Amino acid sequence: MKRLGIVVLLCLSIVLSGFTVYSANAEPPVKPVAGGTLQLPLDGDVNSLDPALFTTAGERAIIPALFDTLMIYDQTTGALDYGLARGIQVSKDGKVFRITLRKGVLFHHGRALTAEDVKFSFDRAANPATGSTAVSLLSAVEGAEVLAGGNAANGLSGVRVVDPYTIQINLSQPSMFFFTILAEPALSIVPKDLVTKDPAGFGRIPRGTGPFKLGEFGPQRIRLLKNDQYWQSGLPYLASITWTRYNTAKAIYDAFTTYETDLINLDPQYLDLLSKRGSWNKTMQTWPELTTFYFGFNMQKPPFDRPEVRRAVLLTVNAAAYLGLHGGAGEVANGVLPPGIGGHNPQRQRPVRNLKEAANLISKAGYPGGRGMPPIKISAGSMSGLQKQLLELVKADLETLGFKVQIEQIDPDKYDQYVASGQTNMFSYGWTADYPDPHNFMFNLFHSSQIGATNLTGYKNAQVDKLIDQAREERDPLKRLTLYQNIEDQIAKEVPMIPTFHPAAVRAFQSWVKGNSIHPVIPLFYAQMWLDKR
Structure with missing residues (x-):
């Protein structure tokens, strides 16, 4: 077997440049108290706790308490650290990962973790027949294309068991x-x-290696119990965690203010109200979501086939007003990459709103005063209260330029396909990182290979494609982030979309909840949380 050149995992925090861990408790460290039940509201439906099959926010929130991954995020620094892996060697060309597993890690039913479980988990997630949300995550692994074509007999050829505690992953290209x-x-x-x-039944009776194991799985309540055999010594502190279903945002808010729940993700409409009540304004956390809301253009269809028209809209929309509808939680977008993602440039300036210049651009495009402008549709997959208000604001902004605007709602299940088919002129959308890296935004939204899939604007630029491919493989972290900033600068000149704002999440918690540091990727560090009601 070829000897692997070892690449030390240098500066993993640079890979996640821009990440910050927000600590909830500023007082001096106190020895954690063991025991107690953390009471949480159930956020959305929970149909399956199978990590390969989760689709809802509620499912995603619970799964990290039951299962572990090969890499994890450190609660204190926010940087990547080893999880079930205790070491990783990477070949000099960046295409071979040899992963050594921890020994003595037990699943909840008592069996020891081995490399066979890792291969099985990856093969299963990459198999389209499974229906996993993780298929795209493993697209760079050798054999992923064969598996996608329906040949699942041997799983991913690029994932190989070396021995019971060693797994090797070969990539088709450096990532x-x-x-x-x-x-x-x-x-x-x-x-x-x-x-x-x-x-089929695993999602209802899940057994992982995580800090908690399943106690109860019902339609109104999910309860997890402490895993006494957890591989991280001394953890978890809590005896149990209970999630209780509430049907509305108001019901969740009321449950928190009457002390039925210990911690909630705050709906924007209650942000101002809660901040004025009692001492809760001291126990609120705000952190950037890895999300960009935007309006995309169909660049193949008049009038947005003309760059002057696209830039005119950019100079017309009032992004600050759109953010205001979100309760002001977040920040106006100055680009596509949100805060918390490496490559985000806080110094980039968003063009100042300028209706006079916008009108001049419309005239230059051949539509003086809006005359001759074809009617346009702004499409959306949701008409919730806030979304409807947002669309009405955009409609009013565009009408000042002479646009004749129609708002249309499309069935959410068919929305992506509808937009990708080119039937609309302009569309409302948001992109949340599947994984915390600028490649997830730039490749999916702008690489020409993704037209008709995730590149919904039809943006195509051979030079940008080349730069995205180059950035994917760049080994120097700082050079890599600079490449992504250059890519974003080039895209901004062509205005295929208008990023409007990056939302922030707001969490409120009772004063006795400790250890609830927050991270843009991890919902809660369950193993390290504890309750102090002394």
């Missing part, structure tokens, strides 16, 4: 963000024996 992929909840390691025995 410097692959470390972050290994920390994704969708790639949590599951027990081969139990999933093989009952693949």
Whole structure:
């Protein structure tokens, strides 16, 4: 076997440049108290706790308490660290990852974790027949294309068991963000024996290696119990965690203010109200979501086939007003990459709103005063209260330029396909990082290979494609982030979309909740949380 050149995992925090861990408790450290039940509201439906199959926010929130990944995020620094892996060697060409597993890690049913479980978990996640949200995460692994074509007999050819505690992963091309992929909840390691025995039922009776194990799974309540055999010594502190279903945002808010729940993600409409109540304004946390909301243009269809018209709209929209509808939680977008993602440039300036210049650009495009402008549709997949208000604001902004605007709602299940088919002129959309790396934004939204899939504007630029491919493989972290900033600068000149704002999440918690540092990727560090009601 070829000897692997070892590349030390230098500066993993640089890969996640821009990340900050926000600590909830500024007082001097106190020895954690063991025991107690953390009471949380259930956010959305929970149909399956199988990490390969989660689709809702509620499912994603619970899965990290039950399962572990090969890489994890450090609670204190926010940087990547080893999880179920205790070491990784990377070949000099960046295409071979040899991963050594921790020994003595037990699944909840008592069996020891081995490399066979890792291969099984990855093969299963990459198999389209599974229906996993993780398929795209493993697209760089050798054999992924064969598996996608329906040949699943041997799983991923690029994932090989070397011995019971060593797994080797071969990539078809270098991917410097692959470390972050290994920390994704969708790639949590599951027990081969139990999933093989009952693949359909595993999501209702999940057994992982995580700090908590399943106690109860009902329609109104999910309860997890402490895993006394957890591989991280001394953890977890909590005896149990209970999620209770509430049907509305108001019900969740009321449950918190009457002390029925210990911690909530605050709906924007209650942000101002809660901040004025009692001492809760001292126990609120705000952090950037890895999300960009934007309006995209169909660049193949008049009038947005003309760059002057696209730039005119950019100079007309009032992004600050749009953010205001979100309760002001977040910041106006100065580009596509949100805060918290490497390559985000806080110094980039968003063009100042200028209706006079916008009108001049419309005239230059051949539509003086809007005359001759074809009617346009602004499409959306949702008409919630806030979304409807947002669309009405955009409609009013465009009408000042002489646009004749129609707002249309499309069935959310058919929305992506509708937009990709080119039937609309302009569309409302948001992109949240699948994994915390600028490649996830730039490749999916702007690479020409993704037209008709995630590149919904039809943007195509051979030079940008080349730069995106180059950035994917760049080994120097700082050079890599500079490449992404250059890519964003080039795209901004062509205005295929108008980023409007990056939302922020707001969390409120009771004063006795400790250890609830927050991270843009991790919902809660469950193992390190504890309650102090002394």
